[in-house]
Amino acid sequence: MTSFNPNEHPHRRYNPLLDEWILVSPHRAKRPWQGQKETLSEDNRPEHDADCYLCAGNVRANGVKNPDYTDCYVFENDFSALLTTEVNFESKEQSLFQLKPERGINKVVCFSPKHNLTLPEMEVEAIEKVVQTWKEQYLELGSHDFINYVQIFENKGSVMGCSNPHPHGQIWAQSSLPTQIEKTQKSLRAYYEKNKTSLLKDYLDQELKQRDRIVLENDHFAVLVPFWATWPYETIIISKRHFGNIIAMGNEETKSFAEIIKGITVKYDNLFETSFPYSSGIHQAPTDRVSHPEWHFHMHFYPPLLRSATVKKFMVGYEMLGEAQRDISPEQSAKILRDLPNQHYKTKTT
């Protein structure tokens, strides 16, 4: 009988953060692709676009004029999915029809006034300002009585449902812990209670020894393709020190964090020499006024592309009904990302 080879044989891997399994079919990337291709967005945007509702000085749909901001600019989402309104609600105890009103605040964070930039093309100092802004927002939003969790995220690229190429992210803050956070917290807590250590600290220590899934590291952070990654080039930034939220980062750590965000997003752009789409976001301790020694600050990157700038991985039938499935091994992806240059392809001197 042949010996098992993780780069050749179908297998399942366990995601200890979400407590679920995924399917890996490393041999499958070889199949030809005749399906849908994404259209590349043209990449000659002006530094200021008079039609962009995020550019400095422009007027938004609701009549509000953006200030002439010079680094980050935060405002409440004009089309918020969550509202602060308190409503009268009588709950009927029905196990199969459970519903509860939800309150929250949605914000938009412009990363830069320059319409034609993206995180990988920004200076580290400018990314530091973004991290600083996230800190302020986590603190401010979390200070509301009715806000128990603050989700910071970015949808980059039209294939990720982003409707405006101006560099920006979002923050959704709310009363309940969202489903993915509940699950993650449950796993982190169970591990912490059992071992009195952080799951992600122990995990990162082992990854830093094994090295085959590490993409980049600096003094305070590492980026790696998690052992249980589902998206082809999914990565996670994990802090080397065990702390629970963005506020706990010192000045040096803040700078390192900005550096590693630049590092991984530059590699992403270099992969297919395109502005690489992804959804990314920070997972951190809730703001529910309870101590959370189990939480370990981290940031996920979920990019859809698989084979080229135009061919993505479809998480569809089997993935929706059965389980997440990937077509190359995490180790193969990590090696590809690790071997890419650290300088953005657009700034290459030839």
Added chain:
Amino acid sequence: MTSFNPNEHPHRRYNPLLDEWILVSPHRAKRPWQGQKETLSEDNRPEHDADCYLCAGNVRANGVKNPDYTDCYVFENDFSALLTTEVNFESKEQSLFQLKPERGINKVVCFSPKHNLTLPEMEVEAIEKVVQTWKEQYLELGSHDFINYVQIFENKGSVMGCSNPHPHGQIWAQSSLPTQIEKTQKSLRAYYEKNKTSLLKDYLDQELKQRDRIVLENDHFAVLVPFWATWPYETIIISKRHFGNIIAMGNEETKSFAEIIKGITVKYDNLFETSFPYSSGIHQAPTDRVSHPEWHFHMHFYPPLLRSATVKKFMVGYEMLGEAQRDISPEQSAKILRDLPNQHYKTKTT
């Protein structure tokens, strides 16, 4: 204080099958959309396409010639994600790096030799043949020692990663229960043990009384937008009788099932007068030779479109990192689907 209105106020709903919550923002569909639009696939396909590897009589990439089939045709996927190969594997007990080899069989099921048809455009008798084929496959695949679960599904439309418009679905059969099946089974079992009844039977009985989420029904099945639906026009077909798998369906039920599949897919096509994309699939009892009184046969439809034939719902940043989120209420969607004609728009006499 305003009273809670589920068609107006943000709220969360509980999915008792997956044991997780989703966010409903019914007011949010009003926001303007400036983002990505899907391209419509041209819809003048020939009945037989010489370049299609699924059409009767054509030769596939691996040199195999398809027979001149007249209704359904099943073959092993030329690019299977799962393989039957048994491999030697030594498991190391490591909680953060868990992996196990997986065996399985992937099949392709052509629904019709006619390249230019789709389920909603097929006769009920022809859909009955498809259901018959699914029955045979469930039985045959499930009879293998190493197959414990059989996932029958369809990816329809290029936006769902379907690379060939020829009417077809897939079957992935494997040793382990996939993640979504494990979760569903856990919920069904807990409910069954507590109440000695089927969760979905009790749920359907209540829906048939309330009626506001019912889309269609016949003697043996109902289609409804589940109370906890995440995709804008997500539906579920539930059998009125409590049985666990497709084999348990009698002749009348088989016919009714074919009828209701036609019914819902015709409504879907009529919604935006387009060939409506979705991923669909049957959830049913495992083939693991254990009795499963908790299982209740059902079929999910997960369609991505939201506003029109070209604007889909993006399940991205918040949805991937926080929780699934929908922009109209399930009751609004159900009413829209219910009010659509039952005759396919292409066959309308004007």
